[in-house]
Amino acid sequence: xxxxxxxxxxxxxxxxxxxxxxxxxxxxxxxxxxxxxxxxxxxxxxxxxxxxxxxxxxxxxxxxxxxxxxxxxxxxxxxxxxxxxxxxxxxxxxxxxxxxxxxxxxxxxxxxxxxxxxxxxxxxxxxxxxxxxxxxxxxxxxxxxxxxxxxxxxxxxxxxxxxxxxxxxxxxxxxxxxxxxxxxxxxxxxxxxxxxxxxxxxxxxxxxxxxxxxxxxxxxxxxxxxxxxxxxxxxxxxxxxxxxxxxxxxxxxxxxxxxxxxxxxxxxxxxxxxxxxxxxxxxxxxxxxxxxxxxxxxxxxxxxxxxxxxxxxxxxxxxxxxxxxxxxxxxxxxxxxxxxxxxxxxxxxxxxxxxxxxxxxxxxxxxxxxxxxxxxxxxxxxxxxxxxxxxxxxxxxxxxxxxxxxxxxxxxxxxxxxxxxxxxxxxxxxxxxxxxxxxxxxxxxxxxxxxxxxxxxxxxxxxxxxxxxxxxxxxxxxxxxxx
Amino acid sequence: xxxxxxxxxxxxxxxxxxxxxxxxxxxxxxxxxxxxxxxxxxxxxxxxxxxxxxxxxxxxxxxxxxxxxxxxxxxxxxxxxxxxxxxxxxxxxxxxxxxxxxxxxxxxxxxxxxxxxxxxxxxxxxxxxxxxxxxxxxxxxxxxxxxxxxxxxxxxxxxxxxxxxxxxxxxxxxxxxxxxxxxxxxxxxxxxxxxxxxxxxxxxxxxxxxxxxxxxx
Numbered sequence: 001x002x003x004x005x006x007x008x009x010x011x012x013x014x015x016x017x018x019x020x021x022x023x024x025x026x027x028x029x030x031x032x033x034x035x036x037x038x039x040x041x042x043x044x045x046x047x048x049x050x051x052x053x054x055x056x057x058x059x060x061x062x063x064x065x066x067x068x069x070x071x072x073x074x075x076x077x078x079x080x081x082x083x084x085x086x087x088x089x090x091x092x093x094x095x096x097x098x099x100x101x102x103x104x105x106x107x108x109x110x111x112x113x114x115x116x117x118x119x120x121x122x123x124x125x126x127x128x129x130x131x132x133x134x135x136x137x138x139x140x141x142x143x144x145x146x147x148x149x150x151x152x153x154x155x156x157x158x159x160x161x162x163x164x165x166x167x168x169x170x171x172x173x174x175x176x177x178x179x180x181x182x183x184x185x186x187x188x189x190x191x192x193x194x195x196x197x198x199x200x201x202x203x204x205x206x207x208x209x210x211x212x213x214x215x216x217x218x219x220x221x222x223x224x225x226x227x228x229x230x231x232x233x234x235x236x237x238x239x240x241x242x243x244x245x246x247x248x249x250x251x252x253x254x255x256x257x258x259x260x261x262x263x264x265x266x267x268x269x270x271x272x273x274x275x276x277x278x279x280x281x282x283x284x285x286x287x288x289x290x291x292x293x294x295x296x297x298x299x300x301x302x303x304x305x306x307x308x309x310x311x312x313x314x315x316x317x318x319x320x321x322x323x324x325x326x327x328x329x330x331x332x333x334x335x336x337x338x339x340x341x342x343x344x345x346x347x348x349x350x351x352x353x354x355x356x357x358x359x360x361x362x363x364x365x366x367x368x369x370x371x372x373x374x375x376x377x378x379x380x381x382x383x384x385x386x387x388x389x390x391x392x393x394x395x396x397x398x399x400x401x402x403x404x405x406x407x408x409x410x411x412x413x414x415x416x417x418x419x420x421x422x423x424x425x426x427x428x429x430x431x432x433x434x435x436x437x438x439x440x441x442x443x444x445x446x447x448x449x450x451x452x453x454x455x456x457x458x459x460x461x462x463x464x465x466x467x468x469x470x471x472x473x474x475x476x477x478x479x480x481x482x483x
Numbered sequence: 484x485x486x487x488x489x490x491x492x493x494x495x496x497x498x499x500x501x502x503x504x505x506x507x508x509x510x511x512x513x514x515x516x517x518x519x520x521x522x523x524x525x526x527x528x529x530x531x532x533x534x535x536x537x538x539x540x541x542x543x544x545x546x547x548x549x550x551x552x553x554x555x556x557x558x559x560x561x562x563x564x565x566x567x568x569x570x571x572x573x574x575x576x577x578x579x580x581x582x583x584x585x586x587x588x589x590x591x592x593x594x595x596x597x598x599x600x601x602x603x604x605x606x607x608x609x610x611x612x613x614x615x616x617x618x619x620x621x622x623x624x625x626x627x628x629x630x631x632x633x634x635x636x637x638x639x640x641x642x643x644x645x646x647x648x649x650x651x652x653x654x655x656x657x658x659x660x661x662x663x664x665x666x667x668x669x670x671x672x673x674x675x676x677x678x679x680x681x682x683x684x685x686x687x688x689x690x691x692x693x694x695x696x697x698x699x700x
Binding site (some may be wrong): 018 | 577583585602605606609612621623624625626630640643644648652657658659660661662665
């Protein structure tokens with residue numbers, strides 16, 4: 001049993017308390033979900049639970065008591081801690097130390113001093129549990145984001161720890177992989193493992209979670225699943241919590257610019273280094289009278305399509321015509337807001353970043369107000385929270401005056417409050433007459449802004465239709481039914 | 484397929500050939516051996532490509548007496564230098580392209596290097612492709628952001644972003660390392676089979692045989 005008594009944490013003596021006198025118990029075999037707005041202290045609590053924070057932040061101060069089976073957390077050696085706890089982090093790219101899946105799984109076993117035979121047995125067992133047997137001899141560089149996250153989970157669970165801690169494991173996953181992950185977690189829970197998961201997407205954990213720890217500015221409120229379901233929708237949204245289950249809500253009707261803009265891409269086929277084509281598009285036409293949603297599984301060819309549209313890939317045949325006129329330089333037409341938005345920042349403050357794109361005072365003021373950037377104007381863009389970074393990237397895109405905006409997973413890792421902020425920015429872009437293409441798996445965002453759905457499968461557009469209430473549920477089931 | 488120690492031995496032998504006079508026949512045998520290993524290591528297309536390049540260079544060497552002009556002669560000399568370096572390049576390519584990170588860890592462990600040196604070195608190598616990918620992506624985005632800027636300005640902007648990305652990656656990597664207990668520096672069992680196979684002995688004997696052949700020819 002994990003027991004916390006009046007647990008408080010402060011990153012440095014001058015900073016406010018990130019965790020404020022938390023008292024809780026977690027029973028063996030229980031599944032606890034940590035939820036709350038971005039920056040509420042979820043990751044801090046997770047890093048305290050897996051005992052990494054004291055090693056990472058020297059000036060941090062911890063008060064109160066944290067025990068496991070009546071033994072203080074600080075009395076555990078590194079070896080005992082690693083044996084007891086498995087941890088999975090948010091970004092699957094920076095969790096690996098080997099270049100092959102099998103070697104990555106072997107690494108933890110070696111750290112724990114397992115013999116060769118034991119290691120092989122564990123690899124076979126855990127690979128079967130996570131359904132990654134056919135990936136064992138694959139290079140890490142050839143895995144998709146979803147596959148990497150599954151391998152990260154398998155590597156953290158290879159020694160079957162008693163406590164399994166996951167920090168937003170679904171943020172880089174498509175619908176199908178999220179459901180697969182939920183299945184694996186259900187199985188692990190049945191084996192008696194304690195699960196502690198920090199997550200914004202709550203719907204896939206509904207059947208799994210026993211209790212929800214809601215954190216708000218370092219304060220803790222505990223809900224059972226029934227209590228959380230019983231909360232009025234408005235209150236849940238106010239708390240920054242995302243939907244617990246998908247109800248089909250009416251789709252938005254918002255204002256578009258009267259000036260019509262139409263982008264047409266000539267038939268295009270693309271293959272990497274003389275391999276099989278990953279993309280084969282016969283016809284693609286986008287208009288600024290609809291917000292276009294591009295969906296599809298991980299590896300379906302979404303990124304390749306976007307790179308073709310942006311002119312990143314050398315494909316002369318994929319010609320673009322805007323309102324009938326051929327675009328010679330694609331990079332001057334479009335603006336991509338990537339998943340990793342920090343790749344676009346270069347200035348030392350948010351204000352300098354905005355000024356580097358536009359100096360029109362009126363426009364700047366409108367953007368700062370609309371995207372709620374005023375409190376962070378003098379902050380370094382690289383030190384902002386996930387939601388703030390995303391809003392800044394959107395502001396840059398809107399200020400850029402480019403006709404065609406492409407947003408790649410703009411709401412991954414965001415709570416409900418920040419999700420609605422992003423949705424507002426998208427609505428503003430639509431109102432200003434921009435052509436919009438949004439790559440997303442986020443059904444809540446689709447419900448808030450989507451008007452037309454392009455579904456990509458094996459490099460081909462398998463569905464191109466206006467989004468109506470029924471197609472939302474179809475999209476959800478579409479992925480769910482697939483093996 | 485071939486043990487990393489043998490690949491290192493091949494690299495060493497090709498360097499010996501660099502410093503002592505050699506016969507084209509001996510060099511062709513050595514190149515043939517390296518290309519065959521590359522082929523066996525499932526780098527078939529690459530081995531055929533390298534083989535073709537070698538034949539072209541050999542063709543230029545044979546035709547060298549017929550180059551009368553200064554430009555032609557200089558070109559021929561350049562081809563000769565490439566030919567001299569070619570076995571080293573092939574052995575290096577074989578070692579880098581066909582060895583896994585775990586092979587390197589194993590090799591460094593066999594060299595009795597302490598774990599606190601092995602781990603940072605191997606993690607650094609593991610992250611080279613990661614940063615290469617980051618660089619490509621950032622460079623494209625900066626090109627999109629300021630399409631008419633100069634190459635140097637774009638490189639400067641890309642480097643700023645990459646430095647920040649490197650800091651973030653190193654922080655995330657530290658967390659993952661601590662969670663996996665990589666700081667456990669005590670001796671740990673090696674799960675990978677390390678014994679030399681028949682093929683390893685065959686390659687080692689053949690390459691050493693080439694040196695013996697060289698001393699008698």
